[in-house]
Amino acid sequence: MISQFFILSSKGDPLIYKDFRGDSGGRDVAELFYRKLTGLPGDESPVVMHHHGRHFIHIRHSGLYLVVTTSENVSPFSLLELLSRLATLLGDYCGSLGEGTISRNVALVYELLDEVLDYGYVQTTSTEMLRNFIQTEAVVSKPFSLFDLSSVGLFGAETQQSKVAPSSAASRPVLSSRSDQSQKNEVFLDVVERLSVLIASNGSLLKVDVQGEIRLKSFLPSGSGEASAEMRIGLTEEFCVGKSELRGYGPGIRVDEVSFHSSVNLDEFESHRILRLQPPQGELTVMRYQLSDDLPSPLPFRLFPSVQWDRGSGRLQVYLKLRCDLLSKSQALNVRLHLPLPRGVVSLSQELSSPEQKAELAEGALRWDLPRVQGGSQLSGLFQMDVPGPPGPPSHGLSTSASPLGLGPASLSFELPRHTCSGLQVRFLRLAFRPCGNANPHKWVRHLSHSDAYVIRI
Amino acid sequence: MPYLGSEDVVKELKKALCNPHIQADRLRYRNVIQRVIRMSKLDQWGQAEVLNFLLRYQPRSEEELFDILNLLDSFLKSSSPGVVMGATKLFLILAKMSPHVQTDVLVRVKGPLLAACSSESRELCFVALCHVRQILHSLPGHFSSHYKKFFCSYSEPHYIKLQKVEVLCELVSDENVQQVLEELRGYCTDVSADFAQAAIFAIGGIARTYTDQCVQILTELLGLRQEHITTVVVQTFRDLVWLCPQCTEAVCQALPGCEENIQDSEGKQALIWLLGVHGERIPNAPYVLEDFVENVKSETFPAVKMELLTASLRLFLSRPAECQDMLGRLLYYCIEEEKDMAVRDRGLFYYRLLLVGIDEVKRILCSPKSDPTLGLLEDPAERPVNSWASDFNTLVPVYGKAHWATISKCQGAERCDPELPKTSSFAASGPLIPEENKERVQELPDSGALMLVPNRQLTADYFEKTWLSLKVAHQQVLPWRGEFHPDTLQMALQVVNIQTIAMSRAGSRPWKAYLSAQDDTGCLFLTELLLEPGNSEMQISVKQNEARTETLNSFISVLETVIGTIEEIKS
Numbered sequence A: 001m002i003s004q005f006f007i008l009s010s011k012g013d014p015l016i017y018k019d020f021r022g023d024s025g026g027r028d029v030a031e032l033f034y035r036k037l038t039g040l041p042g043d044e045s046p047v048v049m050h051h052h053g054r055h056f057i058h059i060r061h062s063g064l065y066l067v068v069t070t071s072e073n074v075s076p077f078s079l080l081e082l083l084s085r086l087a088t089l090l091g092d093y094c095g096s097l098g099e100g101t102i103s104r105n106v107a108l109v110y111e112l113l114d115e116v117l118d119y120g121y122v123q124t125t126s127t128e129m130l131r132n133f134i135q136t137e138a139v140v141s142k143p144f145s146l147f148d149l150s151s152v153g154l155f156g157a158e159t160q161q162s163k164v165a166p167s168s169a170a171s172r173p174v175l176s177s178r179s180d181q182s183q184k185n186e187v188f189l190d191v192v193e194r195l196s197v198l199i200a201s202n203g204s205l206l207k208v209d210v211q212g213e214i215r216l217k218s219f220l221p222s223g224s225g226e227a228s229a230e231m232r233i234g235l236t237e238e239f240c241v242g243k244s245e246l247r248g249y250g251p252g253i254r255v256d257e258v259s260f261h262s263s264v265n266l267d268e269f270e271s272h273r274i275l276r277l278q279p280p281q282g283e284l285t286v287m288r289y290q291l292s293d294d295l296p297s298p299l300p301f302r303l304f305p306s307v308q309w310d311r312g313s314g315r316l317q318v319y320l321k322l323r324c325d326l327l328s329k330s331q332a333l334n335v336r337l338h339l340p341l342p343r344g345v346v347s348l349s350q351e352l353s354s355p356e357q358k359a360e361l362a363e364g365a366l367r368w369d370l371p372r373v374q375g376g377s378q379l380s381g382l383f384q385m386d387v388p389g390p391p392g393p394p395s396h397g398l399s400t401s402a403s404p405l406g407l408g409p410a411s412l413s414f415e416l417p418r419h420t421c422s423g424l425q426v427r428f429l430r431l432a433f434r435p436c437g438n439a440n441p442h443k444w445v446r447h448l449s450h451s452d453a454y455v456i457r458i
Numbered sequence B: 001m002p003y004l005g006s007e008d009v010v011k012e013l014k015k016a017l018c019n020p021h022i023q024a025d026r027l028r029y030r031n032v033i034q035r036v037i038r039m040s041k042l043d044q045w046g047q048a049e050v051l052n053f054l055l056r057y058q059p060r061s062e063e064e065l066f067d068i069l070n071l072l073d074s075f076l077k078s079s080s081p082g083v084v085m086g087a088t089k090l091f092l093i094l095a096k097m098s099p100h101v102q103t104d105v106l107v108r109v110k111g112p113l114l115a116a117c118s119s120e121s122r123e124l125c126f127v128a129l130c131h132v133r134q135i136l137h138s139l140p141g142h143f144s145s146h147y148k149k150f151f152c153s154y155s156e157p158h159y160i161k162l163q164k165v166e167v168l169c170e171l172v173s174d175e176n177v178q179q180v181l182e183e184l185r186g187y188c189t190d191v192s193a194d195f196a197q198a199a200i201f202a203i204g205g206i207a208r209t210y211t212d213q214c215v216q217i218l219t220e221l222l223g224l225r226q227e228h229i230t231t232v233v234v235q236t237f238r239d240l241v242w243l244c245p246q247c248t249e250a251v252c253q254a255l256p257g258c259e260e261n262i263q264d265s266e267g268k269q270a271l272i273w274l275l276g277v278h279g280e281r282i283p284n285a286p287y288v289l290e291d292f293v294e295n296v297k298s299e300t301f302p303a304v305k306m307e308l309l310t311a312s313l314r315l316f317l318s319r320p321a322e323c324q325d326m327l328g329r330l331l332y333y334c335i336e337e338e339k340d341m342a343v344r345d346r347g348l349f350y351y352r353l354l355l356v357g358i359d360e361v362k363r364i365l366c367s368p369k370s371d372p373t374l375g376l377l378e379d380p381a382e383r384p385v386n387s388w389a390s391d392f393n394t395l396v397p398v399y400g401k402a403h404w405a406t407i408s409k410c411q412g413a414e415r416c417d418p419e420l421p422k423t424s425s426f427a428a429s430g431p432l433i434p435e436e437n438k439e440r441v442q443e444l445p446d447s448g449a450l451m452l453v454p455n456r457q458l459t460a461d462y463f464e465k466t467w468l469s470l471k472v473a474h475q476q477v478l479p480w481r482g483e484f485h486p487d488t489l490q491m492a493l494q495v496v497n498i499q500t501i502a503m504s505r506a507g508s509r510p511w512k513a514y515l516s517a518q519d520d521t522g523c524l525f526l527t528e529l530l531l532e533p534g535n536s537e538m539q540i541s542v543k544q545n546e547a548r549t550e551t552l553n554s555f556i557s558v559l560e561t562v563i564g565t566i567e568e569i570k571s
Helices: A026-038 A076-094 A101-104 A106-116 B008-018 B020-024 B026-038 B044-055 B060-075 B081-094 B100-116 B122-138 B144-148 B158-171 B177-187 B193-206 B210-224 B225-244 B245-254 B267-279 B285-294 B301-319 B320-336 B341-356 B358-365 B371-380 B401-415 B437-450 B460-469 B485-495 B549-568
Strands: A002-010 A014-021 A050-051 A054-061 A064-072 A186-199 A205-218 A231-235 A239-241 A251-255 A255-260 A274-277 A282-292 A303-309 A315-324 A331-340 A348-351 A358-362 A367-374 A378-386 A409-415 A424-432 A444-456 B472-479 B499-503 B511-520 B525-529 B537-544
Touching: A002 A026, A014 A026, A014 A101, A026 A054, A026 B472, A054 B122, A054 B193, A064 A076, A064 A303, A076 A101, A076 A106, A076 A282, A076 B044, A076 B081, A106 B193, A186 A378, A186 A424, A205 B158, A205 B320, A205 B525, A251 A282, A255 B100, A282 B100, A303 A331, A303 A409, A303 A444, A315 A331, A315 A367, A331 B008, A348 A358, A367 A378, A367 B320, A424 A444, B044 B060, B044 B081, B060 B081, B060 B100, B081 B100, B081 B122, B100 B122, B100 B144, B100 B485, B122 B158, B144 B177, B158 B177, B158 B193, B177 B193, B177 B210, B177 B371, B193 B210, B210 B245, B225 B245, B267 B285, B267 B301, B285 B301, B301 B320, B301 B341, B301 B358, B320 B341, B341 B358, B341 B499, B437 B537, B460 B499, B460 B525, B472 B549, B485 B499, B485 B511, B485 B549, B525 B549, B537 B549
Parallel strands: A186 A444, A239 A251
Antiparallel strands: A002 A014, A002 A064, A050 A054, A054 A064, A186 A205, A205 A282, A231 A274, A231 A424, A255 A282, A303 A315, A315 A378, A331 A367, A331 A409, A348 A378, A358 A367, A409 A444, B472 B537, B499 B511, B511 B525, B525 B537
């Protein structure tokens, strides 16, 4: 059971503070928490901290600290889950989670907390149940506009095309204000995959790991009970789970493990790979899956480095060739290569293959930014650096190809819109009913892969 | 009470779990439990709560146990990690009599745990890693084939990287040692010095099993000539040589040259110790030490000077010609000019010792150069699952057992404060004693009768007087074979609050030890341990200043346990 809950801004200012049991401390615990957090030695974990019989457990979410305190030896898994569920709920109700939205919607947040938790016990976290009790309306900073292109972030989509919604479309309060009936009925279905890869220096693949999830965000006005729609999500038919199962004739889309949200009806999953559910308003993770070691498509990037190091003069020359192995019609966005360099590197001269790229030295590492890489293309960069280095034995001042110590491994970060590494696609998204008075709900399906850790040893 | 849906059965659940009358009626109770488990409309918070309640239920028969396990099976497949871990804990505790069921459960929870370890939420990932480590303590091979999941990526926060390195260090096996070491070596050159040092210490940990490969990697790291790396490598070498004497040769070959790259106190101490103890195998050892002696005036750490004194004297014993001059200068400096009293006293002590004669010095300074048994004491063998089952899915693995002990200690002190309102949980205040508490209650009669007080050190005089004035209350003979280390025994006795008053040297015959202990009522127990030459038995005589048989018996059983344990470690 939870004693207190509070939200701190990234600078430590308390935004929300709620005491559920009145059994410990006062408001100053928030300050205490921040002091403890910032004063923690580097090798200790800040996730769970202890002070005078009180445990602080927190998560960081979009720059905010969501903290609970408890004096019991509780399950950390459940508490962390609760915190991230709260973060999603607050995001659903306030539009998006951030310092600004929270401070604009303080009354709404307190109202929500009152309903979610009672005397430190969880009552319910379902949007469906809560919407009956929540009266306050969210204050949104600016009127939502479909053509607001200011923040093309995560999904990096080409917003000029009418087929694609801007990424900010999904960040608005789930409960449309009651007066404004013209709100669109929209459903967003995202297939998001995180890719972590480790490639050895000889180019062989050491580890591939794909963590995928299907996220649903629904703005449908789910009526009271009987009118709520049934949604059918059709996945790729060749989709199979586990190593043994095989479907279809072609190379199947295989994942190692799948887990579904408890509200998903799997009656048609075995036969037709269709997920059925009654979408609640707000965000829901419909399905999570993992895949390791055995990727059906080639890796998106290969890196061919060559290193020349002149030990005597301290001249280090790195030539990097980056090949994008995606199909030629797709592309990768916001590609950034991060290469740690030996200590004390001072100067950098560069020759890059196209003008839109940028490279610089930052925090003892080389950062090479490539805003856009077309599939099938090949890019290269030649970097020359001076490493003053330790006055090593000058016995062999010859140029060697052996890399100096402290160089590498290189890691890449990127986004691949409209691409899933596992090959999983959503075939269709159907809604079983027509909400009265309104046109067809808009359905947006997006696919995205992004890097979690894409490491290439040199 | 959390919201558990609107079913009537919730009311019954409350009643059943809080009402002693229903609990007395096993059949009805069981019925309720089964209906609760079958409830389908619970959300994940309700499920976690129910699983927590069920921890207090003790199935009557094996049949019922498996009934419940089957009913609960679907919880293990839940998509919420909180529910899965709650179910795992319940399974582990219910099946405490059948280890194969426990292992089975841990195999099934592997998938969800690994998924949590690579989850997007850093915090969840951290907590899952802590639990992985907990499981590895009992089943070292459990995650061996998934070692790649624990490789660090550069964007992760520091505390996750450190946990992952610990996990890698623990899951190493014959199949993956090559890859794990390669990965760890990559971390050693990380930009963050703390992380690099943690990785080097981890390699040092693995070196206890896979010595040759690790020593080779560590030697290569010395070639980097980076201060923060060299100092940790040398410290690792020092610990390694002590535990695994077979690597001494390789270490001695690697050492020359690294004195140039060590600036901090810890590193210098380790290097000087190595030079002193194994100096006869390192050709340039006297010259390196001489450099340190030359610069002793500007040395800021007293600990380094102490170490230098001991090392110079040790090296003087093995290579007198090269060291005599240096040792003389060092002793002169320490006695005449040094301002730190501890260093000065140490210098004077060695000087007087040298006056007594060289044989005496040898006898005192040339202790054993390695002690492989220390490693056994440091990491005790695999712990049974039951020892931590009740801590699973709580904060204990997250804090670490040692840290948790200090936390609960100060919490206990606070609880005693009468002014504080009683904030203990529903579980503790409920009328039903939780299973774990029940065990504690059963243990209480034993431990309640005998509570040995820590740190009750008697003076030798007082002990002797009391010993002579009392009669032997109990005498017993225990089987005992071969050699052992008196220090080990002393340490083990210390743990159970038995103090050692006096003890003969190892290997002397007859061997004797005198022990004392006091319980909370003030009753003294004085003990003599005796090993006769050529006899494979240990004779124990106990005297007591108040004649109370029941405490005497429990004291003797404590003593027997300790001695039995030492005997096991030895063999």
